[in-house]
Amino acid sequence: MTDQETRHRQRRARFESLAHVVTESLHRYLVRRTSPDMVEDVLSETMLVLWRRMDEVPGLGTGSGPGRGPGTLPDRDAVLPWCYGVARHCLANARRADGRRLRLVERLIGARQESPAVAADHSDLHAALGTLSELDREVVRLWAWEGLAPRQIAEATGMTPNAVSMRLHRAKKKLAEKLRPVRKNAELPGHEMSEGRSSQ
Incomplete structure (x- = not known):
């Protein structure tokens, strides 16, 4: 196995351990803030950003230090607040995009509609x-x-x-x-x- 393959495998293992710790909490965070049809898309975008910016997650480490071997899960309290911040930004982006689409539909059909993100x-x-x-x-x-x-x-x-x-x-x-x-x-x-x- 090449060094590049080894690094990729280690990075994937780190991401999987992060996802194992934060995914459920991030899903619950989004369910409480937006409509059901947006939750999975925003969660997927959040996880993609976490993959790209994994080295910036506080408390995640590099995977090479003591206690950071394969199968070691990160401290939930250390990583989750930063991940909430990522989810918050992804949700804001999704709402802006959804708002633009809604306004376009309203113009096309000539009738106002209430955004699904508005809670009833x-x-x-x-x-x-x-x-x-x-x-x-x-x-x-x-x-x-x-x-x-x-x-x-x-x-x-x-x-x-x-x-x-x-x-x-x-x-x-x-x-x-x-x-x-x-x-x-x-x-x-x-x-x-x-x-x-x-x-x-």
């Missing part, structure tokens, strides 16, 4: 989330739904941990005010479930 959920929580800015919504969802700590949210969004903490504090206060009349003493759903991780 009019629950109190989604209404309250809708009062936040897009970035604040994402910070809250990463905290409440994905169970990320502020330092991990910072890695996923490109902000500083301090900026994340401030946004999260203000957003939670605003949500509490909106939800108090109809949902006294309730917390954000999903945050205290076992799928979440530490919020500290």
Whole structure:
């Protein structure tokens, strides 16, 4: 086997170990943010970007150091926040492309249509989330739904941990005010479930 073949095999093994750790969480991340017909396409694009930029994934390593032999899985907490950031950008790109296609269809048929990416959920929580800015919504969802700590949210969004903490504090206060009349003493759903991780 040539050196090039060996390097390719090692790279593929590293990617497979990364995919094993993050794919399910990335799928869940996308399901919560877009329509079912977009999830698989965006997930595929996300994994393609991860393959191309695998050497940039924090915590993945090169596969040649101690404890990085074949079959060794990366630390989920180390790699997932960065991968969420990739998924977030891929989803934004897909939404822009989908929006352009939708506008073209609307012009062709001469009738407005609602984007499939717009959720039909009019629950109190989604209404309250809708009062936040897009970035604040994402910070809250990463905290409440994905169970990320502020330092991990910072890695996923490109902000500083301090900026994340401030946004999260203000957003939670605003949500509490909106939800108090109809949902006294309730917390954000999903945050205290076992799928979440530490919020500290």
